[in-house]
Amino acid sequence: MRGRALPYLLVAPAVIFLTVLFFVPLVQTIALAFETRTGFGLGNFLRMEDDLNFHDAVVNTFRFVGLAVPLQLAAAMGMAMMLRHLGRGRDLVLWIWTIPLGLSDLAAGLVWLALLNDRGYIASLLFHLGLVAEPQSWLTYETPIALFAAVVIAEFWRATAIVVVILVAGLQLVPKEYAEAASVFGASPWRIFTRITLPLMKPSIQSALILRTVLAFEAFAVVIAIGGRNFPVLVSEAYNWQNFNQEPSVAAAYAVVVMCLSLLATVVWLWLLKTPAEQRA
Amino acid sequence: MAGITIDGVRKSFGATTALEAVNLEIADHEFVALLGPSGCGKTTLLRIIAGLETQTAGRVLIGGRDISALPPRARGLAMVFQNYAVFPHLRVRENIAFGLRMHGADSARIARQVTRTAGLLRLEPLLDRYPAQLSGGQRQRVAVARALAVEPAVLLMDEPLSNLDALLRLDMRAELKEVLREAGTTTIYVTHDQTEAMGLADRIAVLHAGRIEQIGTPSEIYHHPATRFVGGFVGSPPMNFLARDGRLLGIRPEDLDIVATGDGLPFRVNVVEPLGAQTLLTGIAEGHLVRVALNGEHHVPPGAELHIRPRPERIRWMDATTGRAIPPGTEPSP
Numbered sequence: 001m002r003g004r005a006l007p008y009l010l011v012a013p014a015v016i017f018l019t020v021l022f023f024v025p026l027v028q029t030i031a032l033a034f035e036t037r038t039g040f041g042l043g044n045f046l047r048m049e050d051d052l053n054f055h056d057a058v059v060n061t062f063r064f065v066g067l068a069v070p071l072q073l074a075a076a077m078g079m080a081m082m083l084r085h086l087g088r089g090r091d092l093v094l095w096i097w098t099i100p101l102g103l104s105d106l107a108a109g110l111v112w113l114a115l116l117n118d119r120g121y122i123a124s125l126l127f128h129l130g131l132v133a134e135p136q137s138w139l140t141y142e143t144p145i146a147l148f149a150a151v152v153i154a155e156f157w158r159a160t161a162i163v164v165v166i167l168v169a170g171l172q173l174v175p176k177e178y179a180e181a182a183s184v185f186g187a188s189p190w191r192i193f194t195r196i197t198l199p200l201m202k203p204s205i206q207s208a209l210i211l212r213t214v215l216a217f218e219a220f221a222v223v224i225a226i227g228g229r230n231f232p233v234l235v236s237e238a239y240n241w242q243n244f245n246q247e248p249s250v251a252a253a254y255a256v257v258v259m260c261l262s263l264l265a266t267v268v269w270l271w272l273l274k275t276p277a278e279q280r281a
Numbered sequence: 282m283a284g285i286t287i288d289g290v291r292k293s294f295g296a297t298t299a300l301e302a303v304n305l306e307i308a309d310h311e312f313v314a315l316l317g318p319s320g321c322g323k324t325t326l327l328r329i330i331a332g333l334e335t336q337t338a339g340r341v342l343i344g345g346r347d348i349s350a351l352p353p354r355a356r357g358l359a360m361v362f363q364n365y366a367v368f369p370h371l372r373v374r375e376n377i378a379f380g381l382r383m384h385g386a387d388s389a390r391i392a393r394q395v396t397r398t399a400g401l402l403r404l405e406p407l408l409d410r411y412p413a414q415l416s417g418g419q420r421q422r423v424a425v426a427r428a429l430a431v432e433p434a435v436l437l438m439d440e441p442l443s444n445l446d447a448l449l450r451l452d453m454r455a456e457l458k459e460v461l462r463e464a465g466t467t468t469i470y471v472t473h474d475q476t477e478a479m480g481l482a483d484r485i486a487v488l489h490a491g492r493i494e495q496i497g498t499p500s501e502i503y504h505h506p507a508t509r510f511v512g513g514f515v516g517s518p519p520m521n522f523l524a525r526d527g528r529l530l531g532i533r534p535e536d537l538d539i540v541a542t543g544d545g546l547p548f549r550v551n552v553v554e555p556l557g558a559q560t561l562l563t564g565i566a567e568g569h570l571v572r573v574a575l576n577g578e579h580h581v582p583p584g585a586e587l588h589i590r591p592r593p594e595r596i597r598w599m600d601a602t603t604g605r606a607i608p609p610g611t612e613p614s615p
């Protein structure tokens with residue numbers, strides 16, 4: 001009897017934890033999103049869609065995810081390959097690169113705000129060097145491209161390291177011998193990278209992309225700190241509806257949209273980058 | 282022109298020295314077997330020639346050109362890796378085609394070469410599989426096919442048949458020899474297997490503890506070992522050694538005759554191994570382990586006391602301290 005119950009006992013804490021802290025709130029949020037005064041329906045979603053900011057929030061969110069994630073992947077790939085060719089300094093470099101991971105995302109956003117606002121370090125520096133006539137402001141609704149770039153840069157700085165860590169771990173699972181064999185058979189470094197290393201790293205690239213895409217859809221503190229209300233995204237709109245408009249059910253509708261996007265992105269990556277067991281390194 | 286010159290190549294990994302000053306001259310079209318015990322530096326030497334490892338000192342020349350500074354891809358050679366290194370994400374067909382694709386061969390040539398080498402290595406039914414779906418021996422044959430497909434001027438093979446069953450190995454050995462001779466490929470072939478080395482090679486280089494002990498034709502290596510190590514390593518069973526005042530008397534097991542009692546050395550038989558074509562006796566003579574190989578089947582009971590005599594013309598003398606062969610003319614009488 002005890003022997004048969006033991007496995008269930010062992011998974012019980014995890015199941016309880018997930019139920020109480022994850023599953024129940026999830027169901028509640030979904031219920032809230034579909035709840036209207038007249039019963040269940042799409043009313044909250046219609047109100048969400050009617051709002052002025054909704055369109056901007058969707059566009060901004062997709063632009064942000066669409067630029068930040070590929071940039072991070074490309075840079076992290078480069079950094080991981082660089083680390084592979086590094087000798088003794090390797091661990092130190094990796095350690096320095098991962099420092100931003102230790103900061104909360106709000107702190108990271110504030111760091112970049114301090115650098116980039118009109119009285120910030122960079123504006124003052126340019127002014128003192130005589131490169132600009134007067135301190136410029138980049139983070140307003142009048143400079144949407146600069147504002148967008150600033151948000152992407154801050155997120156890039158903050159969260160690329162996690163991709164590096166995943167890719168470095170993945171790279172260590174790919175034995176050096178395949179690259180060596182390819183080089184003996186005439187492959188240039190670039191072809192070794194595209195024909196051998198990249199395909200063999202598909203599983204870790206997939207993990208990194210899933211993680212990063214989901215987190216980028218949910219990016220909040222960095223966006224708020226730098227963009228404020230000038231750069232609405234889906235999550236910040238949910239926050240505004242909950243906090244300023246006192247409309248939890250519309251906020252819940254936003255949350256459901258973000259959740260669906262995250263799920264969709266995950267499914268897309270799982271499908272696009274699937275590696276059958278027989279093709280793994 | 283693809284002769285290989287290895288000129289004073291040394292390799293240390295930190296404190297361990299894998300190769301101490303290796304010198305080796307391999308002619309164009311020549312087939313040289315590299316024979317030596319585990320850990321003597323065979324793989325290291327091949328990797329240095331291929332450019333995967335940088336030598337601590339010395340030069341490697343191919344066709345008279347110093348290639349020490351060239352990356353592997355520019356050296357114009359192919360290699361069969363000891364651990365195969367067959368690409369796991371490519372089907373057998375694409376693995377075999379890999380080198381040709383990298384060299385920009387046209388698709389007709391690629392198709393022709395894949396068919397040819399796959400046929401040679403009996404891989405036709407497996408062309409559309411992934412390496413993970415193959416046995417170890419099949420994977421090893423893919424590695425050989427991948428190297429043969431590019432028709433390289435220089436081919437380095439690191440124990441390419443080690444994982445095949447005895448029969449298949451015999452077949453493959455004969456086919457490799459023919460194919461490589463026809464193509465005129467300069468080949469370095471690493472093996473542990475003496476019969477393989479003797480059967481395939483124009484010359485054998487015996488490597489021991491990072492040094493070339495001897496290089497010569499199979500018959501020179503077998504009948505005139507330059508050192509005690511070579512005599513004791515090449516040949517199965519190896520050469521016997523008996524002490525004779527500061528010298529060693531080396532004699533092959535098949536060069537010992539059983540003689541009448543009172544004539545020759547007393548020999549106590551411990552183990553009798555009937556091997557079909559030969560009967561192998563292992564026992565003690567003068568306090569040394571001695572093996573005697575007799576032609577045909579002999580029924581000798583274990584524990585028998587026999588007398589053996591070395592054929593005088595087959596005796597090889599070695600210096601007991603240096604282990605080096607003593608040149609003919611200066612040797613004592615047995």
Ligand SMILES: Nc1ncnc2c1ncn2[C@@H]1O[C@H](COP(=O)(O)OP(=O)(O)OP(=O)(O)O)[C@@H](O)[C@H]1O
Nearest residue numbers: 294297298299318319320321322323324325326363
């Ligand atoms: N990367 C390395 N770092 C340190 N030592 C190494 C390295 N590679 C090889 N060695 C050492 O160099 C020596 C020669 O190794 P090598 O692989 O050339 O042997 P081998 O003759 O191919 O042996 P085997 O027949 O077992 O394959 C060994 O003592 C080994 O421990």
Ligand SMILES: [Mg+2]
Nearest residue numbers: 323324363439
């Ligand atoms: Mg080896």
